[in-house]
Amino acid sequence: MEIKPSTTIRKDYNGFSKYCHEIDEPVILTRNGEADLVVMSHETYRRKEARIKLQSKLLVAEKQIAEGSQLLDDEEVIGKMRRKINASKED
Missing domain, CATH: 3.40.1620 (YefM-like fold)
Incomplete structure (x- = not known):
């Protein structure tokens, strides 16, 4: 730094x-x-915030895997992502 x-x-x-x-x-x-x-810079701040959010989500996912939660297959994940993208386009 x-x-x-x-x-x-x-x-x-x-x-x-x-x-x-x-x-x-x-x-x-x-x-x-x-x-x-x-x-x-604002761009650096936004990237750092996005990285922190991603790390948080990955920790939750790792915990769910460790606890034996059922995982989604790739088609389910892609379908959810497409629905979110389409919903954001409509807003």
């Missing part, structure tokens, strides 16, 4: 924003030499 002083964002917001988009990872801003804030 990159570390920058808080003055970086105050002196040149546009440059700092461009930098965050280019490195595509969180940047730690320091204040008086101590870590204060973590800043990232």
Whole structure:
């Protein structure tokens, strides 16, 4: 993770924003030499959130498998996905 002083964002917001988009990872801003804030581009944030949601769903699935829950076959899964996609197109 990159570390920058808080003055970086105050002196040149546009440059700092461009930098965050280019490195595509969180940047730690320091204040008086101590870590204060973590800043990232919106795209990076959305990808991190999606990854966390996916990991959560995978943990639930692993638990269900360990408990012996019945699994869906591929045709059932694809059918559910298609119905969700079609429903979202109608909204």
